[in-house]
Amino acid sequence: MGEDKAQSMDDASIEAELIRRIARQERDAFDELYARYSRPLFSYIAKFLRDRGLAEEVLQDAFVKIWRSAPRYDRSLSRPFSWCVLITKRLCIDRMRAMKPVTVTDDPMALQPVDEQRQSEKDPSERVETDDQLSLLEDMVERLPESQRLSLQLAMRQGLTQQEISDQLNMPLGTVKTAMRRGMQRLKTMMAASYE
Template sequence: MVENNDAQLYERLSSKDRQAFETLYSRYEKLLFSFAYKVTKDRGMAEEVLQDVFVKLWNGTNTFDSSKGKFSSWLLTITRNKAIDMIRKHARHEHYELQDKDALVSGEKPVDKEVEWREDREMIRQAVSELNSDQQKVIDLFYFKGFSQQKISEKCGVPLGTVKGRIRLALKHLKQTMEKGGRSDYEA
């Protein structure tokens, strides 16, 4: 009978019933946190995921449909998706954080790294502008917007193999351009 009760509590949330929200929170807080922690393997990220899920629940951002399954399964799916998004978001920034840590360990001043990065960024910008428009689009979607290759395929209406080929050719071109510019430490 809990599942039916969950659906009723969810319905009450649409009218911003604080008691219904608190009941659902106390019922699912530990489960969702444990699940988010299992996915992210990071306590801070798991807490952020939990908060985001319940904010979405309160704001009615996602809509539960009892004909499509159980409330708890729906809530776990939202949690899983948010955890994966969080991991992707942090992975994009991790590369830059590692560069900063490497600079501190090697004794280089962060200012030196910043100047070098600005020079590289301009070289990368120039190299990307030399790509054909299809390659520019997949590089933008994949590296700068974080789309998966499958999502790019769907968004652009081209086969997955074509997306992979465009990324591979674009990276090859970028590597060659960077090497010509005196940067031989880039991997494609």
């Protein structure tokens, strides 16, 4: 029994070191962590989502997120496997929330703030669904390049026109229009990918 615990502690140390190396973008460390964690994480995801195809997609997303998040891993806060499970669980929850499609318009100026009066007249379950959809959309906007993100956030949160956004960001109007159009195209791609 003591040997198992010592082996487990050694594994945790090895895995923490792998994550440190992944943070330095060492591909072989990533491959080794994948070999150690892919089966148990896949099993976890498959139980959570009850869909093998979705589980494979989420597993891939989880390892992409692990690769990108490795520099922020803090061994004093959690064991390596627990940290990876937490990342995976969040992706599973996001995927379940995303089962209901959110539509993204081609017109960036249609992303105006929701009228509070109309929002309060909705059935509470509709409000929760709308809030979840807006939260998903905001998360996706956060992942856009800066000029696209800032211009879309000003349109969505403050209802600014493209000219007002141009003035506020001190960017040429044409650049704002291009940034918003490209941001909308990226959002549509992200939405489509999250519902496949």
